[in-house]
Amino acid sequence: xxxxxxxxxxxxxxxxxxxxxxxxxxxxxxxxxxxxxxxxxxxxxxxxxxxxxxxxxxxxxxxxxxxxxxxxxxxxxxxxxxxxxxxxxxxxxxxxxxxxxxxxxxxxxxxxxxxxxxxxxxxxxxxxxxxxxxxxxxxxxxxxxxxxxxxxxxxxxxxxxxxxxxxxxxxxxxxxxxxxxxxxxxxxxxxxxxxxxxx
Amino acid sequence: xxxxxxxxxxxxxxxxxxxxxxxxxxxxxxxxxxxxxxxxxxxxxxxxxxxxxxxxxxxxxxxxxxxxxxxxxxxxxxxxxxxxxxxxxxxxxxxxxxxxxxxxxxxxxxxxxxxxxxxxxxxxxxxxxxxxxxxxxxxxxxxxxxxxxxxxxxxxxxxxxxxxxxxxxxxxxxxxxxxxxxxxxxxxxxxxx
Numbered sequence: 239x240x241x242x243x244x245x246x247x248x249x250x251x252x253x254x255x256x257x258x259x260x261x262x263x264x265x266x267x268x269x270x271x272x273x274x275x276x277x278x279x280x281x282x283x284x285x286x287x288x289x290x291x292x293x294x295x296x297x298x299x300x301x302x303x304x305x306x307x308x309x310x311x312x313x314x315x316x317x318x319x320x321x322x323x324x325x326x327x328x329x330x331x332x333x334x335x336x337x338x339x340x341x342x343x344x345x346x347x348x349x350x351x352x353x354x355x356x357x358x359x360x361x362x363x364x365x366x367x368x369x370x371x372x373x374x375x376x377x378x379x380x381x382x383x384x385x386x387x388x389x390x391x392x393x394x395x396x397x398x399x400x401x402x403x404x405x406x407x408x409x410x411x412x413x414x415x416x417x418x419x420x421x422x423x424x425x426x427x428x429x430x431x432x433x434x435x436x437x
Numbered sequence: 438x439x440x441x442x443x444x445x446x447x448x449x450x451x452x453x454x455x456x457x458x459x460x461x462x463x464x465x466x467x468x469x470x471x472x473x474x475x476x477x478x479x480x481x482x483x484x485x486x487x488x489x490x491x492x493x494x495x496x497x498x499x500x501x502x503x504x505x506x507x508x509x510x511x512x513x514x515x516x517x518x519x520x521x522x523x524x525x526x527x528x529x530x531x532x533x534x535x536x537x538x539x540x541x542x543x544x545x546x547x548x549x550x551x552x553x554x555x556x557x558x559x560x561x562x563x564x565x566x567x568x569x570x571x572x573x574x575x576x577x578x579x580x581x582x583x584x585x586x587x588x589x590x591x592x593x594x595x596x597x598x599x600x601x602x603x604x605x606x607x608x609x610x611x612x613x614x615x616x617x618x619x620x621x622x623x624x625x626x627x628x629x630x
Contacts, residue, residue: 239497239498239499239500240500241500241501241502242500245500246500246502246503249498249499249500249503249507250503250506250507250510253495253499253507253510253511254510257510257511257513257514258514260514260518261514261517261518261521264517264518264521264522265521268521268522268524268525268526271525271526272521272524272525275524275525275526275528276528278528279528353532355536357609358469358608358609359469359589359590359602359603359605359608359609360605
């Protein structure tokens with residue numbers, strides 16, 4: 239087609255219109271499956287970090303300006319545990335979001351990493367089963383231990399060569415505990431004045 | 438036979454990663470494991486085939502001065518569609534590749550094939566070119582990812598075959614350059630005859 243102004247405006251306009259119509263249509267079609275998929279992901283995470291339960295109720299609070307979602311799990315009307323969606327901004331790269339499960343006595347049952355962008359092979363070991371971070375807090379009430387990494391004088395074994403990630407993980411888990419009204423000993427040490435690199 | 442050659446040329450003679458050296462950013466960024474590389478390659482291939490087909494259909498309707506913005510709009514629409522479908526039906530893959538999917542828009546392989554092939558050829562040939570280049574990209578990314586995974590984490594497609602850690606540098610950014618460089622040498626040595 240000739241390069242007249244009218245042609246160019248018409249063609250670009252038509253292409254843009256068609257493209258946005260196509261995207262809009264696919265958005266409509268996939269809206270429901272996307273919602274279901276993210277709900278399923280949350281439910282799977284809940285089942286993984288909690289003792290058996292039959293229903294949950296959700297409440298949202300903010301701890302240190304970071305929004306925290308508390309799912310209270312009940313079985314036959316009795317509280318059997320809490321699953322707390324918590325986050326930290328102290329990770330080595332980007333936000334880390336965790337789901338931390340507590341039983342009714344506020345002992346840690348499970349921790350699942352929902353989202354992170356830590357270094358593959360170093361910081362992302364926190365997503366593996368049986369990593370030292372989780373082993374250190376498993377079945378413990380966080381109020382009765384020094385919740386900071388061993389390097390900072392605490393009781394949590396850090397991941398090898400990923401101290402910043404470990405500190406951030408501890409920070410997020412501690413925030414989950416505080417969201418349930420507990421108080422935590424020990425500084426997390428996960429502050430912005432840490433300037434060493436993860437290696 | 439000619440049709441088959443279009444596909445084969447995308448895999449060997451015009452291999453986007455090892456010969457054309459296009460799309461280096463996702464190549465270096467997503468190949469931390471074989472599966473990630475394969476996923477990225479497949480997503481790129483889907484966009485490439487769709488955009489090649491559409492662009493070869495509308496090429497005569499587009500005034501030459503606005504062809505690049507027109508191509509970009511078409512490509513961006515397909516990338517968004519692929520992203521939405523992936524979120525809906527392959528949430529696990531989306532979780533790993535999430536940040537890299539929108540970047541397919543600016544992957545120069547796609548605009549390069551639109552401008553270099555689809556704008557000059559018919560619909561069927563353009564679709565085959567998309568399949569060929571897409572396969573070439575997917576295979577290269579899978580190979581780069583596999584080598585990095587084997588050396589870096591001692592695993593292949595997620596199955597660990599050594600205990601303990603591999604050579605971490607191959608999972609990190611420098612390893613991406615090293616592996617890509619050596620594979621490029623090997624590829625060009627093997628195909629130079």
